[in-house]
Each structure stands twice: as structure tokens, then as C-alpha cells.
Amino acid sequence: xxxxxxxxxxxxxxxxxxxxxxxxxxxxxxxxxxxxxxxxxxxxxxxxxxxxxxxxxxxxxxxxxxxxxxxxxxxxxxxxxxxxxxxxxxxxxxxxxxxxxxxxxxxxxxxxxxxxxxxxxxxxxxxxxxxxxxxxxxxxxxxxxxxxxxxxxxxxxxxxxxxxxxxxxxxxxxxxxxxxxxxxxxxxxxxxxxxxxxxxxxxxxxxxxxxxxxxxxxxxxxxxxxxxxxxxxxxxxxxxxxxxxxxxxxxxxxxxx
Amino acid sequence: xxxxxxxxxxxxxxxxxxxxxxxxxxxxxxxxxxxxxxxxxxxxxxxxxxxxxxxxxxxxxxxxxxxxxxxxxxxxxxxxxxxxxxxxxxxxxxxxxxxxxxxxxxxxxxxxxxxxxxxxxxxxxxxxxxxxxxxxxxxxxxxxxxxxxxxxxxxxxxxxxxxxxxxxxxxxxxxxxxxxxxxxxxxxxxxxxxxxxxxxxxxxxxxxxxxxxxxxxxxxxxxxxxxxxxxxxxxxxxxxxxxxxxxxxxxxxxxxxxxxxxxxxxxxxxxxxxxxxxxxxxxxxxxxxxxxxxxxxxxxxxxxxxxxxxxxxxxxxxxxxxxxxxxxxxxxxxxxxxxxxxxxxxxxxxxxxx
Ligand SMILES: Nc1ncnc2c1ncn2[C@@H]1O[C@H](COP(=O)(O)OP(=O)(O)OP(=O)(O)O)[C@@H](O)[C@H]1O
Ligand SMILES: [Mg+2]
Numbered sequence: 001x002x003x004x005x006x007x008x009x010x011x012x013x014x015x016x017x018x019x020x021x022x023x024x025x026x027x028x029x030x031x032x033x034x035x036x037x038x039x040x041x042x043x044x045x046x047x048x049x050x051x052x053x054x055x056x057x058x059x060x061x062x063x064x065x066x067x068x069x070x071x072x073x074x075x076x077x078x079x080x081x082x083x084x085x086x087x088x089x090x091x092x093x094x095x096x097x098x099x100x101x102x103x104x105x106x107x108x109x110x111x112x113x114x115x116x117x118x119x120x121x122x123x124x125x126x127x128x129x130x131x132x133x134x135x136x137x138x139x140x141x142x143x144x145x146x147x148x149x150x151x152x153x154x155x156x157x158x159x160x161x162x163x164x165x166x167x168x169x170x171x172x173x174x175x176x177x178x179x180x181x182x183x184x185x186x187x188x189x190x191x192x193x194x195x196x197x198x199x200x201x202x203x204x205x206x207x208x209x210x211x212x213x214x215x216x217x218x219x220x221x222x223x224x225x226x227x228x229x230x231x232x233x234x235x236x237x238x239x240x241x242x243x244x245x246x247x248x249x250x251x252x253x254x255x256x257x
Numbered sequence: 258x259x260x261x262x263x264x265x266x267x268x269x270x271x272x273x274x275x276x277x278x279x280x281x282x283x284x285x286x287x288x289x290x291x292x293x294x295x296x297x298x299x300x301x302x303x304x305x306x307x308x309x310x311x312x313x314x315x316x317x318x319x320x321x322x323x324x325x326x327x328x329x330x331x332x333x334x335x336x337x338x339x340x341x342x343x344x345x346x347x348x349x350x351x352x353x354x355x356x357x358x359x360x361x362x363x364x365x366x367x368x369x370x371x372x373x374x375x376x377x378x379x380x381x382x383x384x385x386x387x388x389x390x391x392x393x394x395x396x397x398x399x400x401x402x403x404x405x406x407x408x409x410x411x412x413x414x415x416x417x418x419x420x421x422x423x424x425x426x427x428x429x430x431x432x433x434x435x436x437x438x439x440x441x442x443x444x445x446x447x448x449x450x451x452x453x454x455x456x457x458x459x460x461x462x463x464x465x466x467x468x469x470x471x472x473x474x475x476x477x478x479x480x481x482x483x484x485x486x487x488x489x490x491x492x493x494x495x496x497x498x499x500x501x502x503x504x505x506x507x508x509x510x511x512x513x514x515x516x517x518x519x520x521x522x523x524x525x526x527x528x529x530x531x532x533x534x535x536x537x538x539x540x541x542x543x544x545x546x547x548x549x550x551x552x553x554x555x556x557x558x559x560x561x562x563x564x565x566x567x568x569x570x571x572x573x574x575x576x577x578x579x580x581x582x583x584x585x586x587x588x589x590x591x592x593x594x595x596x597x598x599x600x601x602x603x604x605x606x607x608x609x610x611x
Contacts, residue, residue: 073495097501109496111489113605121482122489126501129482173501 022049023082024208025070025177030079032062032069039065041232042079047177052199052209054219054240056253057229063212064106066229067179070210071103072096083177098126102175106182106212108166112155116146119154119165123172132172139168142198160191167195171202178202181212196222216253220244228253278558282565286311289569293576301453302576308451310572311565312460312529315467318564319522320545322474322557323395323515329491329555330511331407333414337398337421339542341516344425345391345523346440346533347433352383353441353527368441376443380524388520395516396509404505422538429535437534440527463525470521471561474514478557487511491555544571544587551591553604562602566590 025047032040040062047053055063068074070081072093081089088096102123111119120139124132140147143164149157157165163183170178180199184192192215200222203209213219220226220240228236228249236249243249286307294303320342327335358364358379370376402421406414444459478484490497490507498504526541527533548567552559567587574583594602 071499073498092503093495093498094501094503097499103499105496105499109493109499111492111496113492114485114489118485118488122485122497122500122502125482125486169500 023047024049024084025210026080026082027066027070028080028082030066030069030076030081032065032074032076034065034074039232040069040076043229043232043234045227045234047208047210049176049208050203050206051225052203052211052223054211054213054216054223054226055229056213056216056219056226056243056249058252059214060231061229062232063229064181065232067103067105067181067210067212070177071101071179097173097175100174100176101179102170102173102177103179104163104166104170104181104183105179106185108162110154110157110162110165110169112153114154115151116154116157116165117150119169120146120172123169126173135172135174139171142171142201143168159186160188163187163191163195164198167198167202171207175207177208177210179210179212182214183211184213184215184218192218216249217244278562282562289573293573297576299453304452304454304456306572306576308454308456308460310569312463312525312568313572314565314568315464316522316525316529316564317541317545317548317568318561319467319470319518319525320541321548321552321560321564322471323519324542324546325549325552325554325557325560326487326511326515328549330487330508331403331414332411333403333418334546335515336415336418336542337402337425338395338515338519339540339545340422340425340538341391341395341398342519342523342526342541342545343533343535343538344394344429345387345520346526346537347429347438347523348387348390348520349383349524349527350438350440350533352386353379353443358382359441364441364443368443369445370443371445379443383524384521387524388517391520391523392513392516395512395519399509399512404508422542426535426538433535435535437532439532442531443528459528463529466521467525470518474518475557477514483507483510547587547591551594551601553598553601556601556603556605559601559603566602 023046025045027043027045030040030043031038043062043066045053045055045066055066057063065074069076070083072088072091072095076089079089080087083096083099083101086099088099091099111122114122117136120136121132124135127135140150145161146164146168149161154162154165167180167183170180183195183199187195196218199209199211203222211219211223220243223240225238226240226243227234228243236243236246238246289310290303290307293306294300297303297306320339323338323341324335327333327338352358353364362370362375362379364370364379370379398421402417403414406417444457444462446457448455448457448460450456478487486497486500486502486507487510489500490502490504494504497507526537544567545564548563549560550563551566552561552563570587570590571583574580574586579586598604
């Protein structure tokens, strides 16, 4: 299935540190399976350097599967994933972290019996040990709440704090591409605002972001471009502003009737 | 995998917890001693029994750690672990009876080595050989028997572990037969006087070496980068991979450490009990596994604590002439503890937040 593109040939919004069209990540006709279950049925997605790109879609559309295929927890059975010009379709997840992909996964996956500090240190596992303290400091400036809870066990944090920790932990590897899977899930509206502001800040500081959200309107507000997934296919793609105005998107994902 | 304290130097609760544990242990040992002294009507015998319990406990604790670490990281009850310990005890025997040591050094005539430097040298060599070989053996078992089944249903590696256990036993049985093999005793029989008892230097040596190994492991797991990665992997393998942790490497490292500790315990076995046999891994494994469950499986401090507790129970039964009941007593205590603390003495009692 080929995705409908709303604005054909329109230049994407200029990235912070790269020229338009400088592709950092590309999924080309990716098919991913869970055993017999065909979860991604030929997904083609591009993320340019410096962009925030959002993936939206209903439950079970394949958003999480797409991120897992990018980060190497799953491998495509067909098609390719190219990161920074390299074919990484078969690269193991732990090597992709070194290559520059950070992932705050669905469900946060905080190490509940490690302290906040240790969680962040784990995030910097691939970094030179002598630079980790400095990076922890940087993350704690970004999320002051985490600083107050430095020695608290991860599992005892509130949901919002865990989400900040998950994002902070993913930032610790100094990723060039940050994958965020539903960072606003389960948060109070005011905290959602904080999380989205932070994502914008992280992007402004030069990190490219692929953002999965149920909260489609908010996501489209901070994204440059977006893709709409439906049962394993990209059905729509375009600039965020245009997707926000698109009738089908409004009906299906922005809660309008 | 958990340790009794967190890694941060500034986290006061960790320190308090650790001192509390040491404090309770000391109180427990003193109470145990008083009880025995009262029942046996002799402080000398009681002191002797405490020394025996601490020595035996050290051996159980080292083996129990191998169970708990492996369970902590891949949720496998590694039935072959007791047999790795058994093979380690044979490797120690073979090292001590190998030509240079047995003939050249003079072990062949006397057994006991009185020259301290020579004794230290022989021990160092024996420990190195046994620990390195058992680390390699244990890693090999993981690599070839368990790793291919990593994504199979849990029962598959479990059955495989039983198979590996039988293979190790049978191989040793084919090589040396079924009888007890005496092990050259390196340590002199004398010792130091303590509360009227003559405590052998051997007992002190085993206990101290075990403490050093336990402490070293605890520090490694709680303070180093790789130790942290081990704990993270034990909690969430996928999330650990997303941090850049190589799963295979981390699991291999866990088996390496467990194997090395079992190798050390194997050396102790020969020196303390004087013999080795092809099937001693079964009993030792059963006790060590029980120790791991008693302490809270997956918890390193718990495994060590459990090992000592079981030794204390056994020695208590034996000191009262009830040796044949010792196994039953151990399991009754296990059941009682699990009724009140299902996750074991130091196990995580509360459910975790996602
Ligand atoms: N581990 C798995 N085993 C089998 N099928 C799976 C597995 N994980 C996901 N799926 C299936 O793959 C499809 C895509 O799932 P995915 O988790 O990617 O959806 P999603 O878009 O992230 O949904 P949500 O918004 O609910 O998180 C679904 O049909 C789901 O049932
Ligand atoms: Mg999802």
C-alpha cells in the first residue's frame, strides 16, 4: 500500500543542525513479524536530521513495533532500516545504542530496584565512564525532580517521575536519534505539558526525535512532520500543520466527529 | 539480582541495612553459641561447633551464590551447578596430586605443608586452577546447553540442566569410579585456642577466604559498571539492551563468576571434608539451592545468609546427635520461613511498580 502524501514535494521544516532532506533514519518497505503475526506490512518512513517526526495511529497500529524495529529489538523480515547511511536491519540493539539511537520504550521500563542515579548511569553505559557524572548533572538540570530523588529506587517514583527518568535515561547515551514511545501516557495534563516542552527543548538542543503518541494533537503541535499508521501500514504522511488540518486525521485521531 | 545495599556512598539506608545485617548475624552467632553451650554443657564443644558451622556455611554460601546469580539473571534453576562444584573439587585434587606438587614439593611424604610460603603458593595455584577451569566450564555450559534454549519455554533449559548435571557426574564417575577419593591435607591439625576449643587454622582460612570472596562479589555487583549492568539485566533484559548492554556477555559473566566461586568451594571441600566423590554435587547442590531460596532467590546477600543458616541448622542437629534428622530439619525451617516470607528472608516482599 502506498501512503497518501498531503503535500507532495513540500520541503520539510528546516532542522536545527542539518539541511532539509539530510536523512538520518530511513525505513524502506519494512515488514516485521511476531512469529506468524505480520505486524508491519511495508512501512516506509524517513526522519531528517534535526526533525521531530511523530507516528500516530490507533491501538495496535504498529507504532511500538516500528520503534522496536528501529532500535534493533526486532529485525525486519523484509525491507531495510538505514541509520546514518548504514544498513542496520540486522544490527543488535546494544550496538545501535553505540551507533546513536536512544529509546525511551513503551511502559517506561525503569529499573525499579536501581536508584534514580543508577538508572541514569545505566543510560550512559556506552559512554566513557569519566563523562557520565557530567551528563547526569545535565539531565538533572533538565529534570530537577530527579535530582531530589537521586538515591530513591526507580520503582518508588510516581508515574510522571518515572517518565522523566525514562527520557533522561535515554538521553544519557547522547543519542543522535531519540525514540519516544508514548511519553505522555498516564500523566496529568500539566505534566503532559512539561513533557512536551522538554521534548521541544531536547530537539532544539540538536537531537532528532521520532515520537509515538496517542495524544495526536499535542504531538502534531511540536512535530515537524507526521506519519499515520493503520494496521501495519502508513496511510498518510505530511507536514504536521497539514495533518492537523486533515479531515480524516481530525476524525480518527483528534477526537472530532 | 539484588544486593543488600545500594551502590551510592551517600545512601544512608544502604549502610544502615548492612550494619544491621552484620549486627543481627553476630547476635545470632552468640545466641547459637550460648544455646549449644547450655545444651552440651561445654563452652569448648560449643565453640568448636560454631567454628564448624561457619566453615561449612562458607562452602554452602559460595555454591548458593552460583544458583542465585543465575536464577536472578535468566530465571533458571541451574541444577548442574552443584556438579560444577563437584568437578571443581576434583580439579583441586588433581592439582594437588599432580607431579610437581606431589613429588617435587614433597606433599607425597607428609601431606601437611609447614612452610607458610610454600603452603600459600600451593593454595594459590590450586585456587587459580580450580576457579579458572570452573569459570570456563560454567561459561561453556551456558554457551552450549542453555543459550540455544534462551527463547524456548522455561522447562526446556530446566530439563537440560538436569541432563548437564548427569553428564558431569557420569564423566567423573567414568574417570575416577564411584568411591571416595582422599585429598591430601595441606593444613596442620593444630590451631589456636578459643573459649577452650582448638580451632584449626583451616577453619579460619576457609571462613576468611569465603568472606573476602563474598565481599568482593558484593562490591563488584553494587559498585562497578559491569555489576550495575548485571543487576539491570536481571531486572529487565530488554531495557538493559536498550542501554547498550550486551546480553550474551552479561549472562556469560554471571556464569563465569558463579563457576569461579564453585571452584573455590571445591578446593575447600577437599581440605575440610578430606574426600571427594563423583556424586557429592547432588547433596551440596540441594543444600546450596535451598540456601538460595531461604535467603530469597536472586538476592546475593540472601544466598550467603541462607548458606550459613543451613550449616548452623545441620551442625546443631549433629551436635545433638540427630544427624539423620538434619535434612528434615533444614526443610522444615525452609517451609516455615516460606510460609511467613514467601520470597525468602531477604527477598523482595512487595510487588513492583511497573
Ligand atoms: N509480543 C507480541 N507478540 C505478538 N503480537 C504482538 C506483540 N506485540 C505486538 N503485537 C501485535 O502487533 C500489532 C502492533 O502492535 P504495537 O504494539 O506495535 O501497536 P501500537 O501501535 O504500539 O499500539 P498501542 O497504541 O496500543 O501501544 C498488534 O496487532 C499487536 O497485537
Ligand atoms: Mg505501543
